[in-house]
Amino acid sequence: MTDQSNDKRVLALDVHPRSFGFVLFEGPNQMLDWGLRSFRTGVNAVKIPAATKFLALLDEFRPSAVLIGERPARRAAKQIKMLATIKRQARRRRIPVRFISRRDVNRAFVGFHSNKYEVASALARQFPDLALRLPPKRKCWETEHYRMGIFDAAALGVAYFARRRTRLSTALVDDPATLQTRVYNSAKKNHSAGELEPVSTF
Amino acid sequence: MATQRLENYLRTHRKRSGLTQREIAFLLGWKTAGSLGRYEKRRRLPPLKTALACEEIFGVPVSELFAGIRQEVSRDIGKRRVELRARLQTKPPKAHGARMTAHKLHWLDDRERPVVANQNVATA
Helix, strand or coil: CCCHHHCCEEEEEEECCCEEEEEEEECCCCEEEEEEEECCCCCCCCCCCHHHHHHHHHHHHCCCEEEEECCCCCCCHHHHHHHHHHHHHHHHCCCCEEEECHHHHHHHCCCCCCCHHHHHHHHHHHCHHHHCCCCCCCCCCCCCCCCHHHHHHHHHHHHHHHHHHHHHHHHHHCCHHHHHHHHHHHHHHHHHCCCCCCCCCC | CCCCCCCCCHHHHHHHHCCCHHHHHHHHCCCCCHHHHHHHCCCCCCCHHHHHHHHHHHCCCHHHHCHHHHHHHHHHHHHHHHHHHHHHHHCCCCCCCHHHHHHHHHHHHHHHCCCCCCCCCCCC
């Protein structure tokens, strides 16, 4: 029997100031689509706005969640605008937006977190479909390769499913006695912090 | 609850193959790739001949390539099968038709059981 609780269709996005990489997952082991969408301005401006491109992805794949990476507070203005658009459009279609922290990604790739290229190589091994898209290793004087967006998005997807699996297994492993202790300890902690009364539900 | 599958997985399998839309269009015997794009984006439904050609090209059964449609059809048929069984059971059987009705009900029961691939038959 297949585990149907974990075969959600999710759209992972890696947003950059001038483009975004996307990967569509159906369950942790199946990638349905991947690619990059550019919305650069200037001389070689892309005619179709970023929001339209994102909407096309939502309408085409109807994902059950949109994944975005949490980044440091400093972001480019265009990136902030794009993220706001994504959140707004996803909310309009009642699709939840999940933020995946860098720590979650590192946890999913234990031993590979020294640099992005190692994570990308690990992904290329896990998903042979992506192997052809793996960019060459970046030299220290080079900028990040355009296609790296796909791998960053894929890493978010893998981290999301790994986190989900951990939560599911934790919930399954918990026996009622452990759960009771956990709830009581949590309530006690809140009480000591002056938030709530310790409530025994059992 | 299982996720509603996509109507078709043509794009997924094409991307896995590494071929472009134009190359697939060439294999299908077309001059342009416009129609293929419309099928991939689920704006149009391909004719049976094209669907079978896609099965041949990708080496994936039509029911897998068009998994969403398959799921939908299966659900609809399931509902109607229950309805038909109810109709057959409520219909007063005529003398010569009783055996036929019993046969039909038996056949419907058989069809309701899930088909398992590579099922091992226990030998006595």
